Amino acid sequence: MTDAARYKLEVVAPVFPVADVRRSLEYYVAQLSFTVAFQWADRPEDPVRYAILQSGKCELHLSHSEHPVRTQAYVFVDGVSAFYEAVKARAPNITCEIEDQPWEMREFEVADPDGNRLIFGEHLSRLGDGKGEGKDGAG
Secondary structure, eight states: OOHHHHOOOOOOOOEEEESOHHHHHHHHHHHHOOEEEEEEOSSTTSOOOEEEEEETTEEEEEEEOSSOOOOEEEEEOTTHHHHHHHHHHTOOOEEEEEEEOTTSEEEEEEEOTTSOEEEEEEEGGGOOSSSSOOTTSOO
């Protein structure tokens, strides 16, 4: 039996370093519709040091850092145009407007309060708007 037959990787969860976990939680919940799945502090009276956010199958972890270093993650979305419209209505920090890219993805990008970037995209072949084959495979 090969190693690949014994296990499979299922989900990657990026960990974003942030200066203020509560502020970041507020941003991701209010601006991007994530839900808070978990929060941890050393003691109940201490500030939150780690949190897990979820939206669909997507999971994002936030970790307190005195000197956060910006990072980024790519999120594949089913219905990226509709998600973009919903997000834009909440007025987050959109750093790149939605656009069809030469690499056959429709994408937009946002930055959180610490400058971490999330790129949301969907392959053009999945779109049913004449720019790809459509989700049902019809052209």
